[in-house]
Amino acid sequence: MRKKILFYLLALFIFSCNRNEFSPNQKFDATTPEDVNAREISELSKKTAGAHIRIAVSGDTHTDYTDSKGFVDYVNSQDDIDFVVLNGDITNFGLLTEFQGIYDIYNKLKVPFITVLGNHDENAEGNFVYQRMYGSPNFTFDYGGIKFVCHDANSREHSFDHTTPNLDWLRMNLSKDEGTQYIMAFSHVPPIDADFDQTLRSGYENLFNSTPGMLASVHSHRHSADSIYRANGTGIPFIITNTILNKTFTIIDITNGQLTTHPVTF
Amino acid sequence: MANLLRTLLLFNILPLLLCSVQTARAQSKLINTLIPDQLIMQYAGSIGYISGGIGYNLWKEKSTLSFHFGYVPKNKGGELDIAAIKLDYKPFTIHIGDQLIFHPINPVAFLSYTFGQEFGFEFDSQVYDKGYYFWSPALREHLGLTSELKILGDGSSKIKSISLYVETNTNDLYAINWYHDKKGIPFTDIFRLGFGLKMNF
Numbered sequence: 287m288r289k290k291i292l293f294y295l296l297a298l299f300i301f302s303c304n305r306n307e308f309s310p311n312q313k314f315d316a317t318t319p320e321d322v323n324a325r326e327i328s329e330l331s332k333k334t335a336g337a338h339i340r341i342a343v344s345g346d347t348h349t350d351y352t353d354s355k356g357f358v359d360y361v362n363s364q365d366d367i368d369f370v371v372l373n374g375d376i377t378n379f380g381l382l383t384e385f386q387g388i389y390d391i392y393n394k395l396k397v398p399f400i401t402v403l404g405n406h407d408e409n410a411e412g413n414f415v416y417q418r419m420y421g422s423p424n425f426t427f428d429y430g431g432i433k434f435v436c437h438d439a440n441s442r443e444h445s446f447d448h449t450t451p452n453l454d455w456l457r458m459n460l461s462k463d464e465g466t467q468y469i470m471a472f473s474h475v476p477p478i479d480a481d482f483d484q485t486l487r488s489g490y491e492n493l494f495n496s497t498p499g500m501l502a503s504v505h506s507h508r509h510s511a512d513s514i515y516r517a518n519g520t521g522i523p524f525i526i527t528n529t530i531l532n533k534t535f536t537i538i539d540i541t542n543g544q545l546t547t548h549p550v551t552f
Numbered sequence: 553m554a555n556l557l558r559t560l561l562l563f564n565i566l567p568l569l570l571c572s573v574q575t576a577r578a579q580s581k582l583i584n585t586l587i588p589d590q591l592i593m594q595y596a597g598s599i600g601y602i603s604g605g606i607g608y609n610l611w612k613e614k615s616t617l618s619f620h621f622g623y624v625p626k627n628k629g630g631e632l633d634i635a636a637i638k639l640d641y642k643p644f645t646i647h648i649g650d651q652l653i654f655h656p657i658n659p660v661a662f663l664s665y666t667f668g669q670e671f672g673f674e675f676d677s678q679v680y681d682k683g684y685y686f687w688s689p690a691l692r693e694h695l696g697l698t699s700e701l702k703i704l705g706d707g708s709s710k711i712k713s714i715s716l717y718v719e720t721n722t723n724d725l726y727a728i729n730w731y732h733d734k735k736g737i738p739f740t741d742i743f744r745l746g747f748g749l750k751m752n753f
Contacts, residue, residue, distance in 0.1 A: 306596035307744035309622075310692060310723055311666050312629030349729040351736030379687065379725045382629070387737075410689045411670055445679045 310381050313414045318386065319393075323420045326398040327427040330369050333398075335430030339540045340366050342550075345373035345474070345506025346529035348406065349384050353530050354391045360552040362396050367537075368429065369397050373506040373527065374404025374440075374474030380412020385419055400427070402436050404474040404507065405481060408443035424455050426463075432501070432540065433466040435459050439473035439505070441483035451482075453489055460497045468499045468543050476505035476526045478515065488517075495521035501545050504538070512536055512549045590715075590750045592618055597719050597746015598694060599636040599664050601628045607750065615641045622664075638662035640698060653702040653713075660719060662694045687725060696721030696743070702752070715750040 308315075342361050347354045361367055372392060377384035385407070392399045403416050403423040416423065423438035437451055444450040451473065460469060471494065477487045494500050495517060502523045509529040516523055525547055528534040534551045590607035594600070600622020607618035618638045624630030640660040648654055671690035700717040722730075726742040 305744055306746065307598045308596055308601045308624045308628055308630070309598055309632050309634060309664075309666065310725065311632055311671070312624055314629045349737070350733050352733050353736075355736065378729060379689075381725065383726070384729065409685070442679060445676065 310383070311411050312382055313411050314382065314418055318382065318419060319389065320418060321421050322389065323400060323425060326369075326400055330398040330400075330427065330429055333368065333429075335368065337541060338366075339368050339430045339432065341538045341540075342367045342370045342535055343373055343472075343504055343506075343527050343538055344370060344530050344535040345527055346375040346404070346509055346531060347372065347388050348375055348378050348531065349387060350531050351387055351391060353533050354388060356533060356552055357530055357535060358391055358394050360550075362394070367397055370395055370399040371472055371504070372399055372401045373472055373504065374402045375406045375507065375529075376401065376404060377407050377409075377412060380407055380409030380415065382411075382415050385412075385415050389419065400434070400436065400472075402472050402474055403438050403440065405440040405443050408438075408440055413443075424452060424459075426459050428463050428466050430540075431466050432468045432470055433463050434470050434472060436472045439475045439477075439482060441475065441486070442481040446483050446485075448483060448485060451486060451490060453486060453493065456490075456493060460493065460500070462499055466499075468501050468540075469497060470501045470540075471503040473503070473505060475507045476524060477503075477517075478524070478526075479507060481507070491517035491521070491524070499543075501540065501543065502538075512547065514547070588753070590616070590618070590752050592620065592748060592750045594620065594622070594719075594746055594748035596744070597748065598692075598721055598723065598744050599634050599662070599746070600624055600632070601630070603634070603636070605636075605638075613642075615639065633667040634664050635667070636662050636664040642700070651704050653704065655698075655700040655702070658698045658700060660694075660696045660698050660721070662696075662721070664692045664694060664723075666690050666692075692723040692725070694721045694723045695727075700750075710753060711751050713752045715752060717748045717750065719746045719748065720744065721746070 344357055361370060376388045401420050407416055426433055426435050439451040441450045462469060475481045477490055494503055500522050502525055504525045506527050508526055509531060512528055513526045514523045527536040528549055534549050536547055536549050539546045588606035589609045592605040592607055594603045599620055601624045603620045603622030605618045605620035607616045610617055620636040622634040624632040638660055640658050642655040642658045644656055646654040673690050674688050675685050696719055698717050698719040700715050702713050702715045704713045705711060720743045722742040730737045730742045
C-alpha cells in the first residue's frame, strides 16, 4: 500500500510539471514568442479606424493572472475597442515565466495589444527578455491619424543616469508622420513620480507641451484611481491610470482630436 | 561556490597545519573526507542548461550534500553562470532485485546564485531605498522533490553504482507569485524539471 501511494505521488509530480528550466533568469526558451509589438502593430494597421477611436489602457498586471483574464474577457465582450495598451509592469521580478504568463493571457485578446516596458520588467534579465519578446522599449506606431510614441520612462532602473526617458529620441520621434494629425505618448512612470528622473521632468513636460498636435501623455505605475494633471496647470493632460490589480482599466476616447477618459471596473 | 569551497577547505586544512605532529593516518583520513562520494551531471533543473557537481553522503547515505556549477549557453537563453548547493534527504529505500535501489520521493532544498552584472546580491542602495525591492536578484532559494534510481555495479569497477534522477523544483519568487494568485496560477505550474546522473564511488 505504501509503495502504491509513493508511485502515485511520483507520477503526479513528474507529469504535473511539464517544463524543463535552465534558470529562472534565462532570457528565452524554445516557446518564447519574438517581436510581439511589431506583430500587433501590423495587425492594427490592417484595421480601418472610424471617426471615434477607443483605446483600453491597462497597466500593472504584475502576475495577477486571474484579473488579467478578467480584463481580457471584458474587452473581448466589447465590440467598440480599437486596441489595448499594456502600460508596463507586466512582471514582479522581470522573469521570463512572468512575461510569458501575461503574454499567454493578453494573446487571447481579439484586438491588437501593445506592450510598454515597466520598472519591474527591467529587473534581472527582464530588459533583455522584453526586447527579444516585444521589441525595442522606445517605439512608435500610427493608427487613425494619431502617432503613438511609446517609451521607457523608468529612470530609477537606469540609476537616474539622465538617459531615461531618452529626450533626444523623443525629440526626434515627436513629429507627425505622413497621414497623422495628432501625437499621443505612452510610458510607465509618470513625471510626478519619484521613480522619474526629476532633473529631466521639466524638459520632458515642456517638450510634450510644445509639440504641435500633442494630445496627452498616458502613464500607470501608481496603483491608484485615475488622475490627470497638467504641467504648471496648462498644456496637455498627463493621465495616470489604475492597475489591473484593482480590476480597473481606463477607456480613452478620441474624436477629432478631442480626448476623454473614464475608468472601467470589471 | 568558490567561497564556500574555500571555507570548507580551510576548516579542514587549518587544524592540520597548526598541528606540528601529524600522523599519516590523519592525512589519509582528511583526503578521504575531501574526496567526493559522487560526481554529478545534470540537465536543466533551474541551475543551468548543463551542470556538473560533486556530492558527499551524509547520515549513512540517507542524505547528500552537493555542490554544482551550471552554465546556460547563449543559444539556450543565456549566457548565465550559476553556482548551487543542494541538500537532499532520502526517506524511502525500495530494493528491486539485486541490482536496483529506488528512492521514490526525496525532498531537496537548494540555493542557487547567478553571477553577472544584472545580478547583485541585493539592489544598489544608492538607487533604491531599503525595501524598495525586497528580493535578491542573484540568490534563489529552491525547494523540490527528486526521484532516484540507483543501478549497482558488480564491484569490479571504482564506480560502485550509477544513479539516474529526476528533480522538480520551485523557488522563492515563483512561490510568492503563486501565493498572491492561487486561483490564476495552479500549484503545479510553479515547478520545473531537471534530469541527472550520479556516479557513486
